[in-house]
Amino acid sequence: MRAGKFRDTLALAERAWTVAEEIADPVGLSAAHRLLSTSHRLVGNQPEALSHLETWQPRPSHITDTSAFNAGRVPRIGRGRVLWLLGFPDQAVEAARKADEEAASVQSPVPVCIVTIWGANVFGWIGDWDTVEERADRLIAYASKYSLAPHVAVGHGMKGAVLINRGEIEPGVEIVTGVAGEAEGGSLRTLYRRVVSGLGRRPWSERPTG
Amino acid sequence: MTALDDTIAIANANGGSLDLPELLRTRGTLLAQAGDAAAAEENLRSSLALARSHSALSLQLRTTTSLARLKIGQGDPAEAHATLAETYGRFTEGFDTADLRAAKGLLSEMSAASISMPKLSSA
Numbered sequence: 001m002r003a004g005k006f007r008d009t010l011a012l013a014e015r016a017w018t019v020a021e022e023i024a025d026p027v028g029l030s031a032a033h034r035l036l037s038t039s040h041r042l043v044g045n046q047p048e049a050l051s052h053l054e055t056w057q058p059r060p061s062h063i064t065d066t067s068a069f070n071a072g073r074v075p076r077i078g079r080g081r082v083l084w085l086l087g088f089p090d091q092a093v094e095a096a097r098k099a100d101e102e103a104a105s106v107q108s109p110v111p112v113c114i115v116t117i118w119g120a121n122v123f124g125w126i127g128d129w130d131t132v133e134e135r136a137d138r139l140i141a142y143a144s145k146y147s148l149a150p151h152v153a154v155g156h157g158m159k160g161a162v163l164i165n166r167g168e169i170e171p172g173v174e175i176v177t178g179v180a181g182e183a184e185g186g187s188l189r190t191l192y193r194r195v196v197s198g199l200g201r202r203p204w205s206e207r208p209t210g
Numbered sequence: 211m212t213a214l215d216d217t218i219a220i221a222n223a224n225g226g227s228l229d230l231p232e233l234l235r236t237r238g239t240l241l242a243q244a245g246d247a248a249a250a251e252e253n254l255r256s257s258l259a260l261a262r263s264h265s266a267l268s269l270q271l272r273t274t275t276s277l278a279r280l281k282i283g284q285g286d287p288a289e290a291h292a293t294l295a296e297t298y299g300r301f302t303e304g305f306d307t308a309d310l311r312a313a314k315g316l317l318s319e320m321s322a323a324s325i326s327m328p329k330l331s332s333a
Contacts, residue, residue: 007225044228044264085228087267089304125268127308 001042010039030056041082050082076102077115080122089126096122109146113139117151120158124165133162153183211240231261231269235276242280250280258293268309271297275313282320291320 001009013035020028037052076099084092096119103115116139123131136158143151160175214237221227238253254277261269274294281290298313305314 004220004227005224006227042228044226044230044260044266046228046265084268085264085266087271087301087304089268089307089310091303125307125309126304127311 001038006039006042010036010043013039037078037082041078041085046082046085049078050086053079053082077118080119084122084125092122093126109142109148110151113143113148113151113154116142117154117158124161129162129165132158136162150183153179157183211237214240226260228264228266231257231264231266231273234260235269235273238273238280239276242276242283247280247284251277254280267297267300271301271309271313275309275316278316278320282323287320287323291317291324294320 013032016028016035017032020032033052033056037049037056040046040052041049076095080092080094080096080099083089083095099115099119103111106112116135120132120135120139123129123135136155139158140152140155143149143155156179157176160172160179163169163172163175165172214233218230218233218237221230221233234253234257238250238257241247241253242250254273257273258270258277261267261273271294274290274297278287278290278294281287294313295317298310298317301310304310
């Protein structure tokens with residue numbers, strides 16, 4: 001997945017589904033639904049991605065790994081992104097806010113940071129840059145409290161993207177490139193590039209192109 | 211532009227990705243700004259075809275808006291207006307978001323321009 005070979009990711013997810021079904025393992029089936037949803041979203045099959053998100057019923061009692069980010073603990077994290085792509089911006093915002101609540105209930109700092117970051121994309125896509133900035137400030141403060149330096153760097157990158165989208169191109173680019181090394185060096189390379197480039201890709205449709 | 215070309219090439223080599231419609235649209239708008247209208251249109255139409263195959267209505271709206279801007283600049287907005295109107299008409303929510311406001315504004319602008327323009331048959 002991190003190498004960008006999403007077709008291979010989808011093939012592995014389908015294999016995981018087959019194995020889980022053969023051994024009738026509910027935890028495996030739940031994980032396969034999540035993998036299939038992510039894989040379909042990444043290759044561009046958005047209806048299938050949403051379908052797997054809708055049918056995926058995570059079993060919190062089986063999710064005991066609290067050491068790092070586990071998407072199984074915040075199952076709505078991808079919903080906002082898929083809903084926006086499918087053309088439901090209002091429902092996407094609602095899903096991003098529900099994911100915030102879900103992450104807060106987990107009471108573990110990494111999921112809170114990741115959900116804050118992913119949700120920012122949805123607000124950027126709808127043009128709500130005040131909320132993106134508020135989320136960046138919240139992320140920086142929260143991640144600093146837990147010494148999560150790469151997540152702090154992502155927060156600064158988000159603020160740089162806000163500046164770019166407000167027309168302050170040079171200072172924005174300086175921030176985005178300046179903190180990239182710190183974010184990427186801390187194993188958040190893929191996340192940083194995807195989130196910040198997604199935010200930085202302003203709605204060019206508002207610009208004259210002729 | 212080089213970074214964009216490289217990223218698009220990698221995504222294509224890997225069998226595609228959800229980012230390709232936006233990458234192609236971005237390349238199309240940059241080409242339009244550089245004055246290469248033919249290459250711009252080719253990229254925008256590829257972006258639109260992919261976004262449709264992904265059922266990504268929000269990306270279709272962005273690309274049809276960019277395409278309409280390009281065609282306005284070329285003085286040939288009729289088809290782009292119809293495509294943009296059809297895409298905008300498929301939305302059932304989100305009318306206060308940036309992309310939908312931009313599309314609606316452009317549709318109004320194009321309608322006003324077509325009313326004020328003389329018909330070809332009477333020109």
